[in-house]
Amino acid sequence: MDTNFVSALGGGSGIDTTSLVKQLVEVEKAPQQGRLDSKKETLDAQISAYGILKSSLAEFQSMLEPLSDNDTFNARSVSFPETDVITPAALDADAQTGSYQIEVIEVAQAQALAINTAVEDKNASVNVSGALTISLGAWTYDGVDNDNPIAFAENEDQTALTLDITSDDSLQDIADKINGADSDVQASVLLVDGNYQLMISAPSGEDNALRISADDPDLNNMFAFNETLRANVTETQQGNDAELKVNGLTVFRESNEIKDVIQGLEFTINKASPGDKFTFAISADKNTAEDAIRGFVEAYNTFYETAKSLTGISTNAETNETSRGDLATDGSAKTLLNSIRNIISTTVPGVSEFNALTNIGIRTQLDGTLEIVDKEFDAAIADNFDKVASIFAPQTSSTSSYVDVSVGSYATNTVAGTYSGAITTAPSKGSAVGDTAPALPLDTVASPGDYTFSVTVDGVTSGELTLSGSFATADDLRTEMQSLINNDATLKEAKAFVDVVIESGGEFKLASREFGATSKVAIATSGVEFAAASGLSTASVSTNGSDASGTINGDAAFGSGNVLLPKIDTDPYGLNFTVRAGAPAEDFSFTYSKGFAGELSALFDSFLSGSGVIKTREDNINNQLDGIEDDQVSLDRKMDVYTDRLTQQYLAMERIISSFQTTGDSLTGLVDRLPFTATS
CATH class of the missing domain: 1.10.287 (Helix Hairpins)
Structure with a gap:
C-alpha cells in the first residue's frame, strides 16, 4: 500500500x-x-x-555415419546397356569389379501339374482321404519325346510335405492345406470350361520338380504323379533351370532372380535370347567416399565455428568490439572442444600406417578449422584408396586363416588395438559313422525285411523311419537317408538336421549341422535288414561335437560352437571370433580399429549420453x-x-x-x- x-x-x-x-x-x-x-x-x-x-x-x-560404414568405401557403379533380356535389380557395395559379358540361353521355369479331376463346386467334398506326400527333386525323362518321367532324385536341400486329407475336404480345402504348409509348393483352383480343377506348382528350377504319392488307393489315383502312377495328372509345364553364359562360362540357376553369379550384382532374367550378348562393367565408385569426406570437413568447420563462438572471445570486424561467448568461462565446454581437437590431430588407434588425417591432405589451420589440400587429397584417393578407408571406417584383421574377427553388438566400449590370441581346440560337429560300407545294390521290395530306423540328433529323437525303394549306388542310398531324416516332423520342428556323407572307406557318416558340445548324432533304433544294408546300427560309433576353445589377449575365452568370445570387461570384449573346423592349435594376432569416424562418434556418444x-x-x-x-x-x-x-x-x-x-x-x-x- x-x-x-x-x-x-x-x-x-x-x-x-x-x-x-x-x-x-x-x-x-x-x-x-x-x-x-x-x-x-x-x-x-x-x-x-x-x-x-x-x-x-x-x-x-x-x-560421420557414412564414414563409419565400410560400404561407403566399397561403393560400386555399373554401366549397364539398355536391354529387355535382363533387368538389374541391386548393386551391393562390395560387388566384384570387372567387365562382364552375358548371354541368356534359357529362362528358369517351374513345373506345373494339373489334376484332371474336374468338379462343378470347388467347395464340395471330393470324398478321398489319407496322407498325401509331395516331394521336390529332379525328374529324368525318357529319351523318346521327353514327356514321360521315369526316375526321380530327391532334392536334399528341400523338405517334403505330408498333408492329412480328410473325406470332407474339397479341392479348395486341399489347395489351402498345400498353401498353408511350410513349403514353396503352391496350389490354386482354376475355373476351366465351367468346371474347377486343382493346379499344383513347384518353385522354379529343374531340381524342384514335384513327385506326389499317397497311402490310400483312391487318393493316389486322383493326385499321384510318380514313376508308376500319373494317369490322372497332366504335367502342363516342366521345371527348367535358367541357363546363361557369363564371360563364356555356362551357368545354371534354379531361379530367374540371379543373385550369386556376379558377386554383389542382382539381376532378373526376362527372356531367353541365344546369340544376343551384351557387355557391361562394374567399377569402384570413389566419388561416394570423397563426397563423404568433404562433407565431414565442412561439417566439422561449421561445428567448430559454433563451438568457438560459444567458448571463446570474438571480435566484430566492423566495430572492432569484442564479445565473450556464453561458455567462455565454462571449463567443461572447453574440455569437450579440446577433446575433439585432440582426436582430429592424432593418429587412429589400431591402424599402423596411413593413420591420420594429415596423411590424406587434411590440415588444421591457424584458426582451428580444417582445410583439404586438393593435390594431396586427390593423390590419396587415386593411389591409396584402401588406406583412406582404413583411416575412417572400422577394420578387423586376423593373422590366422582359420579365425575370422567380426564386430559384435557389444563393441561400443571395445578398445582399438592389436592383441594376441590362441586356439587350443577346434570346433567340431557330432557324428555317427557306420560299421561297414553299405551292401549294394539294394531293393527293399525284392528283399523284404525290417528296414526301420530312428536317429537322435542334438538331443532330439526322430520318429520311426522306413527305408524303401531300389538303390543302385551309395549316393542314391545316401540321398534317400538324408531326405528321410531331415523330413522327419520332430527333427524339423527342432531344426535338428544332418548331412549324410560317404567316408573314404565307403561307410556312411551322419553329421549334425551344428557345432559344439551339444552336437550329437546316434542311431537310436535299427531294424536287422536296415543295419545290414546301410552299415549303420545302434552299435555304430558316435562322436560328440566340441566347442572351440582358446585364449584372447591372455584370458580364457568363452567358447560356444564355433564362436569364441573374449572375457567380459576386457579391452577386446565386444569382438566375435569364428573358428573354422580343423583349425590347428596355434597362436595368432588380431587388430581392431574403430576408425577415425568411429572414435569420434564414440566420443560424441559419451558427451551426449545421460551420464x-x-x-x-x-x-x-x-x-x-x-x-x-x-x-x-x-x-x-x-x-x-x-x-x-x-x-x-x-x-x-x-x-x-x-x-x-x-x-x-x-x-x-x-x-x-x-x-x-x-x-x-
Whole structure:
C-alpha cells in the first residue's frame, strides 16, 4: 500500500513515510537482487548455449555415419546397356569389379501339374482321404519325346510335405492345406470350361520338380504323379533351370532372380535370347567416399565455428568490439572442444600406417578449422584408396586363416588395438559313422525285411523311419537317408538336421549341422535288414561335437560352437571370433580399429549420453538455478521483514509527533485563561 493515511488526514509529521520505507528497502535490496539477477542471466545463457552445442554435436555426428560404414568405401557403379533380356535389380557395395559379358540361353521355369479331376463346386467334398506326400527333386525323362518321367532324385536341400486329407475336404480345402504348409509348393483352383480343377506348382528350377504319392488307393489315383502312377495328372509345364553364359562360362540357376553369379550384382532374367550378348562393367565408385569426406570437413568447420563462438572471445570486424561467448568461462565446454581437437590431430588407434588425417591432405589451420589440400587429397584417393578407408571406417584383421574377427553388438566400449590370441581346440560337429560300407545294390521290395530306423540328433529323437525303394549306388542310398531324416516332423520342428556323407572307406557318416558340445548324432533304433544294408546300427560309433576353445589377449575365452568370445570387461570384449573346423592349435594376432569416424562418434556418444559431461553440466546449472530461486524467496522474505520493521518504526515516530501536537494544542490559549492575565 503506497498511501500514507496519517499524512492524508492532516496528522503526524507530514513526512511520506510509506514512500520513504519503500525507497529504503529498494536501496537495501538492490545490490543483492542485482547479484541474483546477474547470476541467473548467466546461467540461463549457459543452458541455452549448451542446447546449441548439443544440437551442433548431433548434427556433426550425423555427418560421420557414412564414414563409419565400410560400404561407403566399397561403393560400386555399373554401366549397364539398355536391354529387355535382363533387368538389374541391386548393386551391393562390395560387388566384384570387372567387365562382364552375358548371354541368356534359357529362362528358369517351374513345373506345373494339373489334376484332371474336374468338379462343378470347388467347395464340395471330393470324398478321398489319407496322407498325401509331395516331394521336390529332379525328374529324368525318357529319351523318346521327353514327356514321360521315369526316375526321380530327391532334392536334399528341400523338405517334403505330408498333408492329412480328410473325406470332407474339397479341392479348395486341399489347395489351402498345400498353401498353408511350410513349403514353396503352391496350389490354386482354376475355373476351366465351367468346371474347377486343382493346379499344383513347384518353385522354379529343374531340381524342384514335384513327385506326389499317397497311402490310400483312391487318393493316389486322383493326385499321384510318380514313376508308376500319373494317369490322372497332366504335367502342363516342366521345371527348367535358367541357363546363361557369363564371360563364356555356362551357368545354371534354379531361379530367374540371379543373385550369386556376379558377386554383389542382382539381376532378373526376362527372356531367353541365344546369340544376343551384351557387355557391361562394374567399377569402384570413389566419388561416394570423397563426397563423404568433404562433407565431414565442412561439417566439422561449421561445428567448430559454433563451438568457438560459444567458448571463446570474438571480435566484430566492423566495430572492432569484442564479445565473450556464453561458455567462455565454462571449463567443461572447453574440455569437450579440446577433446575433439585432440582426436582430429592424432593418429587412429589400431591402424599402423596411413593413420591420420594429415596423411590424406587434411590440415588444421591457424584458426582451428580444417582445410583439404586438393593435390594431396586427390593423390590419396587415386593411389591409396584402401588406406583412406582404413583411416575412417572400422577394420578387423586376423593373422590366422582359420579365425575370422567380426564386430559384435557389444563393441561400443571395445578398445582399438592389436592383441594376441590362441586356439587350443577346434570346433567340431557330432557324428555317427557306420560299421561297414553299405551292401549294394539294394531293393527293399525284392528283399523284404525290417528296414526301420530312428536317429537322435542334438538331443532330439526322430520318429520311426522306413527305408524303401531300389538303390543302385551309395549316393542314391545316401540321398534317400538324408531326405528321410531331415523330413522327419520332430527333427524339423527342432531344426535338428544332418548331412549324410560317404567316408573314404565307403561307410556312411551322419553329421549334425551344428557345432559344439551339444552336437550329437546316434542311431537310436535299427531294424536287422536296415543295419545290414546301410552299415549303420545302434552299435555304430558316435562322436560328440566340441566347442572351440582358446585364449584372447591372455584370458580364457568363452567358447560356444564355433564362436569364441573374449572375457567380459576386457579391452577386446565386444569382438566375435569364428573358428573354422580343423583349425590347428596355434597362436595368432588380431587388430581392431574403430576408425577415425568411429572414435569420434564414440566420443560424441559419451558427451551426449545421460551420464555424459553435457548432461552433468546441465544438471549442475539447473541446480544452481534452483538455488537462485530459493535465494530469491529468502531475499524477498528478508525484505518483507525489513519493510515491516521500518514501517513500525515510522508509525511509532508519527504517534510521538502526534502526541506532541496534541500537547501543543492544549497549551494554546492557556495563558489567556490564567488569572491576572489579559490580551492586548
